Amino acid sequence: MDKQLQDLVKISNIVGVDSSLVQGGGGNTSVKSDDGKYMYIKASGTALKDMNSKRGWRRLKKDAVLDILADKSLAKMKVKARELAMVKRLLAAGDDNVRSNVRPSVECPMHAVLEECVIHLHAITVQAYTSAKNGKAEILRLFKNEPTPPLWIPYANPGFELGHKVFSLVSRYTKKYGRKPGVLFMQKHGLLVTADTAEGALRLVRKVIRRCRAGLGKAKRVNRPAVSKKQIEECKRNVARALFETTGAKTEVVFCLNPTIKRFLAEKNPGQMLRCGALTPDELAFLNGPILWLNDAKYETVEAKIRKALKTDQSRPTAFVIRNVGLFIATEPALVPVARDVATGSLFVRRNARNMGGINALTGKQRDFIKKWEAEQFRVQLAAKGLNAKKSPRR
Ligand SMILES: [Zn+2]
Structure with a gap:
């Protein structure tokens, strides 16, 4: 098994067993090859905890995925036709021995524009901020001492529009700070972290969750009347x-x-x-x-x-x-x-x-x-x- 696939299965299984990080088949992960030509990514509908060396993932040609974001004709299409075209293009980007109808995650394009290893979670500790009116201000305050700030992604419809928004905001961020963002907060959605190694990405997840949890304060114990x-x-x-x-x-x-x-x-x-x-x-x-x-x-x-x-x-x-x-x-x-x-x-x-x-x-x-x-x-x-x-x- 490739080192990248090994890493993908490992990080997916680690974060996937915690239902406060992902629920059901939600969230997704990816790892790019050293030469930057390929990306392993979670398949749609498979739970992260159920991924193994045989199932739950696809290997895609990274450039074919980036081409989707660059394709101006897709941007002009009507929503339904465009989203179907995108699924087709993602399937066509597959380069592996997996059954060809196994869909790569539709959130794939946003992974392609980030560092080698990407973890996307629907973590409830993070959603407490991303679904709050003052969430962005609170996040910036919590992370104000970091050398570079986290990136806030305003809500975008999932699929093509979200991929595009992440792509343009990451490009702007990279120009400003000279590096890609490591932590991205997605409004009304969740968390995206990226690092050049699997261990680095897992470390970032732990750090973000710890800090967000601390920001929420300690939950009080409550005593409720018994229910018969x-x-x-x-x-x-x-x-x-x-x-x-x-x-x-x-x-x-x-x-x-x-x-x-x-x-x-x-x-x-x-x-x-x-x-x-x-x-x-x-x-x-x-x-x-x-x-x-x-x-x-x-x-x-x-x-x-x-x-x-x-x-x-x-x-x-x-x-x-x-x-x-x-x-x-x-x-x-x-x-x-x-x-x-x-x-x-x-x-x-x-x-x-x-x-x-x-x-x-x-x-x-x-x-x-x-x-x-x-x-x-x-x-x-x-x-x-x-x-x-x-x-x-x-x-
Ligand atoms: Zn998601």
Whole structure:
């Protein structure tokens, strides 16, 4: 096995087992060859923790990937056609013995413009800043003593537009500071780090997470009243029945409670933090919109709330937080672990972002793009088939 592939599998497995860094098949990694001709990159839909020497990656010709960003005709195409053309071009850039229909990560172009080793994570500690109104100012303050500052990437639609934005901001940064940025914060999305070695990239991840966590302050221990089995069963029954009555879907409902959820429930006005829409593309894709807040679990309350959500632009809700009880997930069994991790992450991010000038959720336009985006639907379909939804550890 090539040293680069070895490094890719190693870093992917290390960061991939931590559901506070990536959830389900989210996040991606890449390592370039010494001669700069090739890049190994995670395949779309595979979880980082499940990558090994045989599966979960592609080797691409780096120049063919950079050509995509330079192609002016792509920039002029309509969104749907352009994103499909980009997937085709990424598949055509493949130079390996992997089945030719295994897609390289669609976030590939932004990897091509960075250093040898790249790690991209949907780390909730970072998202607390990237989804906060004052997040950028807080990040610049936290890293103000570094020789060169981190780079803040304003939100861009994933795929081609994000690749372009990273490319142009990295070029500008390189001109100004004489080197590429090592740490990039992606608004409403996550973290991107890059270094010339795998160890260097992992070190950067640890450093950033440590500093961001310290900036959030120590989370207090909270004591919540015990929830009875009877209460949980009643909530599950009412959510399942209301979903069936409103959408015709028969779904098993799973109860979750952990310290992050307890802390959220103990906040002042927790329901208010769920009023804004989905925070990130993952939340929209795996939870079908924001988590629904329920003041109580009476059947009428649940049904009315689901009907209201369906009237807005939300498709069948997947996650519910019930006052003084906990989180309930209603989705296909293979998607439960990722939906649970994404929902728990969202509760963590919302609570912390509220203390940083307020929560900065996706706008209606940004949500519309994700809903129509073929690559995201593809990823959710793979996850639903259970390809990347093996048990992930509880946060
Ligand atoms: Zn991402």
